[in-house]
Amino acid sequence: MSKNILLVNPWIYDFAAYDFWLQPLGLLYLGALLRRNNHQIHYIDCLDPYHPAMLDAGLLPRRLSSGAGKFHRDVIAKPDCLKSIPKKYCRYGIRPDIFKRELELHQDAELVLITSMMTYWYQGVTDAIKIIRETLPGVPIVLGGKYATLCAEHAVRHSGADYIIAGAGEKQILQLMHNLFGEETLFEPDYGNLDSLPYPALDLVRKLEQVTITTSRGCPYNCSYCSSHIFNDKFSTRNPLRVADEIEYWRRNFGVKNFTFYDDALLVNPEKMIIPILQEVKKRNLSCHFHCPNGLHLREINEEISKLLFSAGFQTIRFGFETSDFKKQTETGGKVKNEELRSAVKYLKQAGYATADIGIYLLCGLPGQKAREVEDSINFVLECGARPVLAEYSPIPGTKMWEEAVALSPFDICNEPLYHNNSLLPCRNDDFTLAVYNKFKAAIRNLYY
Ligand code: B12
Ligand code: SF4
Missing domain, CATH: 3.40.50.280 (Cobalamin-binding domain)
Incomplete structure (x- = not known):
């Protein structure tokens, strides 16, 4: 019934x-x-x-x-x-x-x-x-x-x-x-195949200005501050042609031009996913704008992908770099190295992106993090020719970093989720204070406005 x-x-x-x-x-x-x-x-x-x-x-x-x-x-x-x-x-x-x-x-x-x-x-x-x-x-x-x-x-x-x-x-x-x-299931998707799920019911949105889309669930990395593995314990992907079909469906039937990717790992295995999707979108003359406010993987950026992202209409691109400190990069999961940022920015600029278009997320206020580390990271991003975007660390229960966050946070993050709010800088410390953070933020803002 x-x-x-x-x-x-x-x-x-x-x-x-x-x-x-x-x-x-x-x-x-x-x-x-x-x-x-x-x-x-x-x-x-x-x-x-x-x-x-x-x-x-x-x-x-x-x-x-x-x-x-x-x-x-x-x-x-x-x-x-x-x-x-x-x-x-x-x-x-x-x-x-x-x-x-x-x-x-x-x-x-x-x-x-x-x-x-x-x-x-x-x-x-x-x-x-x-x-x-x-x-x-x-x-x-x-x-x-x-x-x-x-x-x-x-x-x-x-x-x-x-x-x-x-x-x-x-x-x-x-x-x-x-x-x-007592409802019998009339349609059960194949849980191992993301393409068997019906498209999300975005048609219920009153004024559909943009469509959020995913090509995968989960992430092959396991960074210590991230909860991706809690939601999806393995990385599973769709067929890129089915993703292109979905984009075409919303583009042609609903006139939507803006698409936002919600993947954790959109650029991983690019030849199997983002390259065929964007080639297909171009072949089908869909003329879209793409956004990815979530951090992309820098490691995968090369000349071909940069050109493709730019020519296919990728307007908002943000990358998860987090820190230029090699030890911290390794300890937290090793998803990126400094040289990868340098070469990625070079390719992105050759493809047509301007400095301000290339947003590089830096995680601020990790447990025990020193102000000096954040400052060095900001300077490194600037030196590479990209735009630093400060992202305050939000402690997440169940992640590898959680226990350390609980031990070092001045807030009772264990019992009160309101204290996970990134704008509190929940793991601030005597060296990396809110005042120091605000100073860095203002300095970056002044560079761009
Ligand atoms: C896209 C995204 C964003 C986008 C959009 C925001 C949003 N909330 O959707 C942007 C880039 C803006 C963003 C920003 C931030 N994000 Co964010 N984001 C995500 C991301 C990658 C995907 C969310 C998503 O829609 N997934 C796809 C859908 C299909 O999955 P889902 O929502 O989990 O739904 C499934 C289940 O949860 C469940 N379900 C969901 N609803 C319901 C309802 C019912 C009734 C039932 C039964 C089941 C059910 O079933 C669904 C299907 O299986 C997640 C990571 C992740 N893997 O989920 C982080 C995540 C939500 N973000 C996170 C963080 C930390 C942030 C930032 C604070 C980062 C920062 N420091 O700046 C900011 C804060 C933003 C703000 N203040 O507005 C954390 C959460 C932190 C927290 N304490 O809750 C996450 C989990 C990533 C992480 N680091 O681990 N984010
Ligand atoms: S690479 Fe990104 S999505 Fe994957 S585990 Fe690390 S922070 Fe999470």
Whole structure:
């Protein structure tokens, strides 16, 4: 029997948030799978910048043609544990009364699926669940995603959801449908083949400005600060021609021009993935813009790939370099070396990219990290002719670096996920202080503006 299922993408509560092509991709994958199983799928996006009730109230945030842009924000009271932080704390997205009114239109919902992104955004999840409970009493609520996986015990105690699902959701949600409603699975994907999954239900997005896409799940590396292996214990990839088919599907049927890759390891094995995809996109005259706000692997960049990225319309490129300190590079996983950055920048520039286009992520505030290391890394990136982009380290439970982070953080990161917030610089220390970090950040900003 077909069920009415409501998908909810909750609010972000944070000191700052920007829509860098954000979509709740995991949730929309599950929505598509359930739809393929004959269920009726509905979607409420608390982050929707174009919600008609918000537009009627004159609350349209500034958006870019690429599909990135601002969210509407309301300043809210800080939780007690963040009271000492001298910054405004905001709820990003639609107003709660609008969310409630939207929920009232879904009185026939039989199940609610809610996702969670950053662990430290969990208050947006718990507040949304509270309102769902009040408005749709008795409807089971299932929580999954990053917070549900990385802080499962916390989520059980605090989220208010009926079911917490950790890790990849496809198999587990079909199992839950069976357990809850006795539903037989009509369509079961081959879990070893990502191409057997239906395309994510991005058609439910009110104004589809950009499509988020993945060519793989997981990562062949295992860096000590990263949780990729917790979500996917092995690296699995799609067929590049099927990825090109997906791009063509959204391009031709929905007119979408901007595509954002959410892979952990998009450039790994380029001859088997990114090269054939981009060649195919060119052959099919799809004329797209591509973005990758997530860190790409520098190691794979050579002359051919650089030219292809540039000519195929890769506009936003960011690379995960993290540090120029050789010892730290090796200890944390060895995904890149200094000489690889130098040669990659050379090839990217020959292909047509300007200095400001080549964003190099540097991880700041790793446990015990000295200011000098960050400063040296910034200087090395500048010397190579690229643009340093500072990324504050967010400690993640279950990663190799977690114990060290717990031992060295001045915050109780073990018991309070709000302290994982990167903008707190959760593992700051007496040498690499917030003031030093702000000084570096301002110096980089001055170089570019
Ligand atoms: C794309 C991405 C980004 C993008 C977009 C943001 C976003 N949140 O989507 C950008 C580049 C902007 C970004 C930025 C950052 N990111 Co990021 N990002 C990712 C990434 C690579 C992919 C997320 C994704 O959509 N995956 C694909 C989908 C299919 O997988 P999924 O969401 O996990 O969904 C599956 C399951 O979780 C589950 N599921 C999901 N929802 C639901 C719901 C229900 C009901 C059920 C049953 C199941 C379920 O089923 C799905 C299908 O199997 C993840 C790493 C990863 N491997 O997941 C990091 C990750 C989420 N990011 C992380 C971090 C640290 C950051 C930054 C703080 C980095 C920095 N220092 O600057 C910033 C902060 C951004 C901000 N403040 O806005 C951390 C999380 C940290 C945390 N404490 O929670 C992650 C996990 C990477 C890591 N380092 O380990 N990120
Ligand atoms: S290479 Fe990137 S995605 Fe892979 S484990 Fe390291 S940080 Fe995570």
